[in-house]
Amino acid sequence: MEILKSIEDALVKRSLNEVKELTQKALDQKISPEDILNKALIKGLDTIGKLYESQEIFVPELMLAGMAMKEALTLLKPHLEKSDVPPVGKMVIGTVAGDVHDVGKNIVSMVFTGSGFQVTDLGLDVAAERFVDAVEKEKPDVLALSCLYTPTRLAMKDVIQMLKQKKLRNKVKIIIGGAPIDQNFADLIGADGYAPDPPSGVKKVMGWLGK
Amino acid sequence: MLIIGEKINTSIKDVKEAVLVRNESLIENLAQNQKLGGADYLEVNSGLRVSPEEEAADLEWMVPLIQRATGLPLCIDTAHGLVLERALRLHHGKAIINSISGDIDRWKEILPVAKQFGCDLIALPSDRKGIPSTVTERIKVAERIIEGVAKEGIVASRLYFDPLVLPISSNTQNGLLFINTLKEIKRLFPEVRTVSGLSNISFGLPKRTLINQSFLVLSLEAGLDAAILNPMDKNLMALVHSTEAFLNKDPFCLRYIEAFRNGKLG
Numbered sequence: 001m002e003i004l005k006s007i008e009d010a011l012v013k014r015s016l017n018e019v020k021e022l023t024q025k026a027l028d029q030k031i032s033p034e035d036i037l038n039k040a041l042i043k044g045l046d047t048i049g050k051l052y053e054s055q056e057i058f059v060p061e062l063m064l065a066g067m068a069m070k071e072a073l074t075l076l077k078p079h080l081e082k083s084d085v086p087p088v089g090k091m092v093i094g095t096v097a098g099d100v101h102d103v104g105k106n107i108v109s110m111v112f113t114g115s116g117f118q119v120t121d122l123g124l125d126v127a128a129e130r131f132v133d134a135v136e137k138e139k140p141d142v143l144a145l146s147c148l149y150t151p152t153r154l155a156m157k158d159v160i161q162m163l164k165q166k167k168l169r170n171k172v173k174i175i176i177g178g179a180p181i182d183q184n185f186a187d188l189i190g191a192d193g194y195a196p197d198p199p200s201g202v203k204k205v206m207g208w209l210g211k
Numbered sequence: 212m213l214i215i216g217e218k219i220n221t222s223i224k225d226v227k228e229a230v231l232v233r234n235e236s237l238i239e240n241l242a243q244n245q246k247l248g249g250a251d252y253l254e255v256n257s258g259l260r261v262s263p264e265e266e267a268a269d270l271e272w273m274v275p276l277i278q279r280a281t282g283l284p285l286c287i288d289t290a291h292g293l294v295l296e297r298a299l300r301l302h303h304g305k306a307i308i309n310s311i312s313g314d315i316d317r318w319k320e321i322l323p324v325a326k327q328f329g330c331d332l333i334a335l336p337s338d339r340k341g342i343p344s345t346v347t348e349r350i351k352v353a354e355r356i357i358e359g360v361a362k363e364g365i366v367a368s369r370l371y372f373d374p375l376v377l378p379i380s381s382n383t384q385n386g387l388l389f390i391n392t393l394k395e396i397k398r399l400f401p402e403v404r405t406v407s408g409l410s411n412i413s414f415g416l417p418k419r420t421l422i423n424q425s426f427l428v429l430s431l432e433a434g435l436d437a438a439i440l441n442p443m444d445k446n447l448m449a450l451v452h453s454t455e456a457f458l459n460k461d462p463f464c465l466r467y468i469e470a471f472r473n474g475k476l477g
Contacts, residue, residue, distance in 0.1 A: 059380035059415025100341040103381045124341050150222070150258030151290035180222060180258060188261075 001031065004040040011044030011068055012051075014061050019068040023075050033079040037116060041072055042088075045115055049199030062198065063107060069114030087118040089209050092134045093144040094122035096155035101148035104178060108144060111198035112205075117142075128158045135163060135172050142173045142205050145191070150180040157189040173208050175201060212451055212460075213437035215252040215286050215307070216245035217408065219277065221259040221269075230257055230269050238273060239280040246281045248442030249451070249475070252307060253277055255298075256288035263291040270298035278303055286333075286439070292320025299328040307331045307371065313338030313352040315359060322363045332360070333371045333406055336392075342375055346392045349375065353396060357403070371406040371437055372396050379422070380415030386426070390433050397434040406437040409447075423447070428454050449476045 003026045010018035026036050048065045051057040057065075091112055095105050102124045113119045120138055122130055135143055143163075145156045156176055163169040174191045186194035192208070195201030218241050221227045229237040242253055255277060257269035266289065274285060284304035289295050299306060308325055310333035311318050325332055336343065336352040343349045357367050374392035377385040389412070393405055407430060413422035424447065427438065431454045442448055449470070456467040470476050 055417070058417055059378070060383075062415075063381070100337055100339065102341065103377055107381065125339050149290075150256075154261060 001035070001039075003029065003031065004035065007036065007040035007072070008044040008047075011041060011065060011072075012047045014048075014057075014064040014068060016064065016068045016071060020071045020075065023072040027075065027079060033076045033083065034085055036072075037076060037080070037085075041069060042116065045069060045111075045202075049202060052197065052199050059107065063110060066107070066110035066114040070110065073114070073116065088116035088211060089142060089205065090118045090120075090138060090140040091142045091144055091205075092120045092122065092131065092138055092140040093146070094126035094131060095124035095146045095148075096152055096159065097125055097127050098155055099147045099149045099152035100124050101178075102146075104148065105144075105146035108146065108177065108198045108201060111202060112144075115202050115206075117205075128155065128162045131159045132162050132166055132168065135168050136166070140172060141209055142175060144201070145174065145176045147178040147180065153178070153180050153185065156181075156191065160190050173205070175205060177201060212431060212435065212455060213251050213404075213406075214249050214442050214448075214451070215254050215406070215437060215439040216242075216248070216250035216442045217254050217439045218245055218441060218443070219253060219273065220256045220288070222256075227259055230259065230273070233272060235276055238276055242277045242280045242283070245442045246283055248445075249448050249470075250283065250442040252286045253281065253283050254286040254288055254309065254439060258288075263293050266291065267294045267297040270294060271301060274298050274301045290317070292324050295321065296324045296327075299324065299330070302328075305329060305331065307333060309333045310335050310373065311356070311360075312336075313355055318359065318363075322360065322365065325369075326364055331369050331371060332365070333373055334360075335373050335375060337375060342377065344388070346388065346395050349392050350395055350399065353400065357400065366402075367400060368402045368404075370403045372400070372403050373406050373408075376407055376411045376426075378414035378416075379412060386412065386429075389426075390429060393430065393433045393435060404436040405434065406439065407435060408439040410440075420444075420446070424450055427451065431455065431460075432458060445475065445477050452476065 007022045010022055052062050093109050095102050109119050109121050147153045175193050176186055176191045177195050181194055183194045193204050195204050221230055245253055255273050257266050260266040284306055286307040286309050287298050288309040308330050311321055312335040334356045336349040338352055374389050376389045379385050409423045412426045413419035452467045452470045455461045456464045461467055
């Protein structure tokens with residue numbers, strides 16, 4: 001369908017208004033919201049991720065694409081709810097205790113929301129107990145932990161240990177990220193994985209969820 | 212401007228390896244080359260450990276090593292009072308501590324050590340609620356810090372305030388927010404000095420050095436007293452010299468001319 005390709009292209013061009021208008025037009029034409037999501041938007045976002053990885057686009061453009069995606073999802077949401085389509089996945093995200101940096105975390109949150117995830121953002125300086133409570137109540141597929149400040153990365157370990165104590169560790173996948181984080185550290189504290197940037201995080205999580 | 216060399220930081224891969232295997236010559240070279248580039252202070256950090264004990268041992272190895280190689284005073288980057296105290300016992304001259312913030316709970320172990328060893332302190336106007344998004348809120352935190360450290364017997368002239376720089380890629384207001392906070396700090400608290408790292412501003416953008424250079428020039432004009440940067444970056448250091456000459460901070464342009472003679476202007 002031509003309009004799906006146009007939506008995909010508009011998203012790849014980060015053209016916010018065009019994505020909105022075309023998504024509405026597609027809905028008016030009675031195209032199924034699942035098709036708009038999977039065959040246009042998710043495909044477009046996948047291309048965006050690749051462009052970011054190859055450094056053809058940069059952070060502000062990644063954020064614009066995330067914003068366009070969010071707008072399109074707002075239009076789709078009432079229709080998707082009617083047809084009982086679940087979100088791609090559920091994520092709880094936050095910056096760990098002692099750390100008040102949320103720039104990176106907010107970008108990750110936006111890109112996951114844009115990818116069709118239902119994201120609960122706990123904010124910054126989030127105590128381990130709050131993460132554990134959220135895992136218990138929200139039952140997310142993925143818990144995403146962020147930090148920028150090196151000494152606070154140990155708070156990630158506290159979260160994982162508390163999840164183990166509450167026998168919740170195997171109920172949720174854990175992805176971590178931030179300037180002082182690497183794969184070694186993820187292995188050391190027993191996280192499921194690490195991602196260096198938002199698009200590769202989406203890719204990794206999608207892999208875990210078999211999508 | 213006071214130049215604090217940023218390169219001895221374990222978030223840099225070579226440095227991390229060198230600290231892990233105690234490779235003296237790599238650290239010595241890095242220290243000497245930064246001094247050669249024009250560093251007044253050298254930052255030292257070991258963020259690769261899980262326990263403060265191990266972090267302290269890393270610094271006890273690095274502090275005398277760097278000072279023997281350069282004679283420069285150090286800017287010690289740690290969150291733990293214990294690490295700080297053990298590093299300072301071996302340190303000669305007046306160190307700078309990086310850093311304290313408006314989060315008073317975190318001062319408790321840092322301030323007594325700062326006082327005991329007579330250090331200067333870098334202070335960040337952020338608190339447990341985050342990094343304030345307006346000049347006014349940042350100034351409020353700065354006021355609280357000045358009052359708080361005064362109660363502990365540390366005068367404001369020992370503080371270097373970092374106005375806090377966030378990437379312009381995430382919000383294009385962040386550049387002006389930095390400059391305006393810097394000017395307001397200088398206006399309200401003329402006795403404190405100001406400091407900033409240079410590279411945060413350009414995160415997420417191509418050709419980061421260009422953004423960093425614009426940032427350096429405008430910050431100097433707005434009154435920045437010290438910068439944490441890479442002194443081995445010749446272009447950047449040349450820009451420090453030329454901008455200072457332009458801003459009447461270099462009488463008779465002598466430092467600028469001297470830098471030219473020493474081949475430091477590229």
